[in-house]
Amino acid sequence: MRRLGTTALTAALALALTASATSATSSAAAPSAAPTSKADPFDAWTETVVDADQNLRGLVAVSRREAWVTGESLTDGGPARVYRTTDRGETWTDVSPDATEGLSFRDVEVSGGVAHVLAIGPGEASRIYRSTDGGTSWTEPFRNTDEAAFYDCMAFYPGGRKGLVVSDPVDGKLRILSTSDRGRTWSVLADRGMPRSAGEFGFAASGDCLVTAGKTAFLITGGKKSRVLRSDDRGLTWTAVRSGIPAGEAAGGFAGDFASPRRGIAVGGDFADPKDTTDNVAWTRDGRTWALGESLTHVGEDVSYLRGWRHAVATGDYDGSAGSSLTRDGGRTWTRVSRLGYHAIDCTAQVCWAAGSEGRVGRG
Numbered sequence: 271m272r273r274l275g276t277t278a279l280t281a282a283l284a285l286a287l288t289a290s291a292t293s294a295t296s297s298a299a300a301p302s303a304a305p306t307s308k309a310d311p312f313d314a315w316t317e318t319v320v321d322a323d324q325n326l327r328g329l330v331a332v333s334r335r336e337a338w339v340t341g342e343s344l345t346d347g348g349p350a351r352v353y354r355t356t357d358r359g360e361t362w363t364d365v366s367p368d369a370t371e372g373l374s375f376r377d378v379e380v381s382g383g384v385a386h387v388l389a390i391g392p393g394e395a396s397r398i399y400r401s402t403d404g405g406t407s408w409t410e411p412f413r414n415t416d417e418a419a420f421y422d423c424m425a426f427y428p429g430g431r432k433g434l435v436v437s438d439p440v441d442g443k444l445r446i447l448s449t450s451d452r453g454r455t456w457s458v459l460a461d462r463g464m465p466r467s468a469g470e471f472g473f474a475a476s477g478d479c480l481v482t483a484g485k486t487a488f489l490i491t492g493g494k495k496s497r498v499l500r501s502d503d504r505g506l507t508w509t510a511v512r513s514g515i516p517a518g519e520a521a522g523g524f525a526g527d528f529a530s531p532r533r534g535i536a537v538g539g540d541f542a543d544p545k546d547t548t549d550n551v552a553w554t555r556d557g558r559t560w561a562l563g564e565s566l567t568h569v570g571e572d573v574s575y576l577r578g579w580r581h582a583v584a585t586g587d588y589d590g591s592a593g594s595s596l597t598r599d600g601g602r603t604w605t606r607v608s609r610l611g612y613h614a615i616d617c618t619a620q621v622c623w624a625a626g627s628e629g630r631v632g633r634g
Contacts, residue, residue: 492522
């Protein structure tokens with residue numbers, strides 16, 4: 271897309287949590303109306319400004335201790351950055367590749383000790399970088415040479431050997447790039463098994479318009495159509511159903527997450543009118559049919575399961591529409607817990623990491 275951007279919860283994020291100076295942290299105090307569960311990942315939320323010049327939209331939570339974030343410079347022509355922490359966010363190390371001026375790093379995936387970073391954009395702006403040593407050194411196994419292609423999101427299957435990247439439509443169909451050797455090499459898959467999708471695209475809002483669950487891959491789309499596409503054969507063939515989230519030139523589903531191939535949540539909205547949040551959540555119990563959930567009161571740029579399939583958090587921050595919300599019933603209903611929002615969120619081992627504008631990173 272063209273750069274448009276647990277146990278039951280018993281404590282809420284503080285409503286007035288704000289970013290502090292670079293590398294400073296602040297905590298959100300829970301209201302005293304209810305006791306706090308020790309398993310609640312939002313019990314003690316902290317925020318750090320890692321790099322105020324970066325708009326952070328790529329995020330992967332590797333563990334409770336390790337996370338990676340990627341972004342794009344807020345300075346015209348500035349370098350895109352990659353940061354990594356291995357100490358629960360106490361410190362962040364700049365592990366960026368060289369010569370990234372003007373690029374936009376919108377997705378990062380880490381699996382089996384291998385890190386992959388996706389730069390988005392038309393033509394050669396779409397690239398993939400790969401590191402096997404924690405970001406000390408990088409290779410560039412893929413650079414797009416097709417001016418019609420614009421890659422948006424990336425996902426790897428469990429184990430990290432096989433992965434996919436999605437591009438906006440080329441010749442009327444979404445294009446899929448594939449690897450089967452841990453990202454050493456990439457090739458474009460034949461489009462015979464892709465439904466017609468002219469005017470439809472993935473949004474590079476958080477890197478989660480393409481996700482996997484087990485051996486199944488899902489594409490969350492918007493534009494002319496707002497659909498969820500499913501592949502059970504590593505991206506060779508896809509089936510498509512409407513998500514119910516309203517479509518539009520800058521509207522539709524922006525991201526999804528799946529607890530299993532059967533249970534998932536998609537979130538979205540309209541970047542042209544981000545305060546219009548009508549019908550911006552959908553959920554599934556069979557992985558094939560979708561129903562609308564209660565609307566978020568803010569744009570939904572990303573969503574992540576906390577534990578199991580019932581509890582998930584959705585977040586977003588775009589042009590005055592910002593906030594974070596929780597569901598305890600798999601996406602049917604939502605409770606807004608903070609006015610603070612992020613572009614991306616990822617939870618693992620009941621710890622959530624979030625990344626957002628002006629270099630903000632949260633953890634709780």
